[in-house]
Amino acid sequence: MVAAAPVVCSFPSSKELSDALADFVVKAQKEAIEKKGRFTIALSGGSLPKQLSALAHKTGVKWNKWHVFYADERAVPLDDPDSNHLLCTNEFYSKVPIPKEHIHTIDTSLLDDMEELSDAYEKELIQEFANRNTARFPMFDLILLGTGPDGHTASLFPGHELLTEEDRWVAPIEDSPKPPPKRITLTLPVLNHAVRVAFVAAGEGKADIIKTILDKPEEGLPASRVRPVAPGQLYWFLDDGAASKLEYPKTPFKL
């Protein structure tokens, strides 16, 4: 299947990165709402939620049309410090009026059974996406991802068997090399069927891995395998530190 080349933008500061990202998200939600009357977005944990805070100051955001899922979530209670939901609540939801019932959390009554936890979250997605499009996989309007220093993204880790998953929308992982070990994650086919996927990474500490992901995709790191099928498009929002070792061409940011 054909995938367009990634569009890579780099910004001099974290503030400029966050601001551009916010404009990008607003545009994505506007296009989605004009087409379908709703905006489906998947969020990551890690450093991503903090980068979304600039959205709180943007005009034209139709928060009541947002339907938010997680690219991955840790199998912990929602108030556990390891929870991606808690992180998003503290850094993002607490600043914007997304209706609570539009934020799709894991069912924490199922934490003891990872298969059930994962299947229940997949059903949550099916309710949102079934009959809304005819594709084999859900088509998120936007998926926002981060990447760790090992090139993992969501909870897809280098060399892990989950990288070959072809059917499931959501899968459990019980041996994550990064704690906590038990998580659920959207699978690569779901990431690769989104209308837009944007990676966000900042800081010189990410420079080496960003170079490997983008300049040496043949190494097959999980983040390099995210290549949405056309007409889907992949974007990278970096600061100059994270982009400092990159040979891959950068594109000036424009909406």
Ligand SMILES: O=C1O[C@H](COP(=O)(O)O)[C@@H](O)[C@H](O)[C@H]1O
């Ligand atoms: O464990 C995780 O790590 C990745 C990357 O985190 P970052 O702090 O390096 O941005 C994150 O995207 C993912 O959601 C999270 O569960």
